[in-house]
Amino acid sequence: MQESNNRILVINPGSTSTKIGVFDNDISIFEKTIRHESEVINQFDNIIDQYEFRKNTILETLDNEGINISKLNAVCGRGGLLRPIEGGTYAVNDIMLEDLRSGYSGQHASNLGGIIAYEIATGLNIPSYIVDPVVVDELDPVARISGFSLIERKSIFHALNQKAVARRVSKDLGKRYEDLNLIVTHMGGGITVGAHKKGRVVDVNNGLHGDGPFSPERAGTVPAGDLVSLCYSGDFYREEVMKKLVGQGGLVGYLETNDAVKVEKMIENGDEKAKLVYSAMAYQVAKEIGAASAVLAGKVDAIILTGGLAYGKDFVKEISDKINWIADVIVQPGENELQALAEGALRVLRGEESEKQYPGNVKKKTKA
Numbered sequence: 320m321q322e323s324n325n326r327i328l329v330i331n332p333g334s335t336s337t338k339i340g341v342f343d344n345d346i347s348i349f350e351k352t353i354r355h356e357s358e359v360i361n362q363f364d365n366i367i368d369q370y371e372f373r374k375n376t377i378l379e380t381l382d383n384e385g386i387n388i389s390k391l392n393a394v395c396g397r398g399g400l401l402r403p404i405e406g407g408t409y410a411v412n413d414i415m416l417e418d419l420r421s422g423y424s425g426q427h428a429s430n431l432g433g434i435i436a437y438e439i440a441t442g443l444n445i446p447s448y449i450v451d452p453v454v455v456d457e458l459d460p461v462a463r464i465s466g467f468s469l470i471e472r473k474s475i476f477h478a479l480n481q482k483a484v485a486r487r488v489s490k491d492l493g494k495r496y497e498d499l500n501l502i503v504t505h506m507g508g509g510i511t512v513g514a515h516k517k518g519r520v521v522d523v524n525n526g527l528h529g530d531g532p533f534s535p536e537r538a539g540t541v542p543a544g545d546l547v548s549l550c551y552s553g554d555f556y557r558e559e560v561m562k563k564l565v566g567q568g569g570l571v572g573y574l575e576t577n578d579a580v581k582v583e584k585m586i587e588n589g590d591e592k593a594k595l596v597y598s599a600m601a602y603q604v605a606k607e608i609g610a611a612s613a614v615l616a617g618k619v620d621a622i623i624l625t626g627g628l629a630y631g632k633d634f635v636k637e638i639s640d641k642i643n644w645i646a647d648v649i650v651q652p653g654e655n656e657l658q659a660l661a662e663g664a665l666r667v668l669r670g671e672e673s674e675k676q677y678p679g680n681v682k683k684k685t686k687a
């Protein structure tokens with residue numbers, strides 16, 4: 320019997336762009352990255368103030384492409400900085416909307432994903448979802464202990480891409496994600512290394528707020544005592560220090576660019592500092608992978624390298640040479656977040672998975 324068609328609009332708002340896609344079941348029929356000029360985006364004081372502008376831009380784009388939204392069956396957005404929740408596909412509900420609007424765990428462009436998905440879907444009387452937001456939290460209790468009793472470690476990472484790539488690789492290996500131990504390393508503007516133990520990310524560095532390897536734009540873990548001294552030196556405002564850690568940290572801080580392709584050119588042209596710093600980033604990533612292998616007690620089925628930096632052949636080689644004794648290294652460059660959003664919504668629409676209710680764990684089956 321032929322499967323009925325589920326047409327899904329997916330929305331992934333990033334800091335400088337909004338990526339959208341329309342899928343018929345898991346087949347993409349339209350994808351577009353709508354870039355937002357910084358002069359336009361900087362007019363807004365807060366992320367939430369961009370809501371009307373981004374929603375209208377999406378609707379105009381679909382209209383210009385001749386895509387009739389009345390044919391949609393669901394809308395799925397990238398979820399944002401919500402309360403910590405386990406991975407999965409969540410129905411957008413009132414508490415979630417409130418948390419996204421107020422920035423419960425902070426400001427992030429993806430906070431707009433669920434809100435816009437809900438508004439478009441409600442007008443059409445169809446369901447709206449978010450899938451694997453950055454706050455997916457499946458940490459083992461032991462991983463929460465930071466060593467400083469006033470601060471608990473948090474799980475903030477590229478959950479959507481990490482989980483999607485982990486599922487894809489598991490399928491390629493002919494196994495279920497829930498039966499494997501994987502180390503998934505997403506290397507983009509931020510870098511996160513997740514220890515996936517039988518389908519749960521039991522440890523991962525907080526890639527947004529200073530933990531783990533440094534990345535193109537972020538400092539990662541820095542020596543705590545020196546950071547405290549710098550904060551109290553009187554030389555910087557709080558926001559300045561935060562910017563130096565996130566946004567202007569990592570490659571940007573050392574080399575004034577977040578573009579690894581440019582850094583590779585600098586190295587080709589004999590820039591020794593660029594070579595050292597780029598190597599240090601690979602070194603720190605490898606160290607974090609080593610730590611994740613200890614979390615999994617050495618029982619690692621594969622190590623996956625993904626994200627934009629995984630296109631860098633020398634960078635990947637430098638990491639692989641240090642860690643390929645642990646397990647096979649599988650390179651999956653780039654990210655496929657639109658596809659992952661569509662697949663997450665589809666699993667629920669097809670009844671393969673239950674939609675989850677935020678923030679609790681009360682599950683409701685939509686279809687038998």
Ligand SMILES: Nc1ncnc2c1ncn2[C@@H]1O[C@H](COP(=O)(O)OP(=O)(O)OP(=O)(O)O)[C@@H](O)[C@H]1O
Binds near residue numbers: 632
């Ligand atoms: N061919 C390539 N070789 C080396 N590096 C590359 C290549 N293509 C992209 N990159 C680098 O990948 C990084 C961006 O990765 P990506 O696009 O995954 O990040 P993002 O989506 O902006 O951020 P995040 O993944 O953290 O959400 C940049 O430093 C970019 O220069």
Ligand SMILES: CCCC(=O)O
Binds near residue numbers: 477509525
């Ligand atoms: C680490 C969370 C996702 C991001 O890089 O913004």
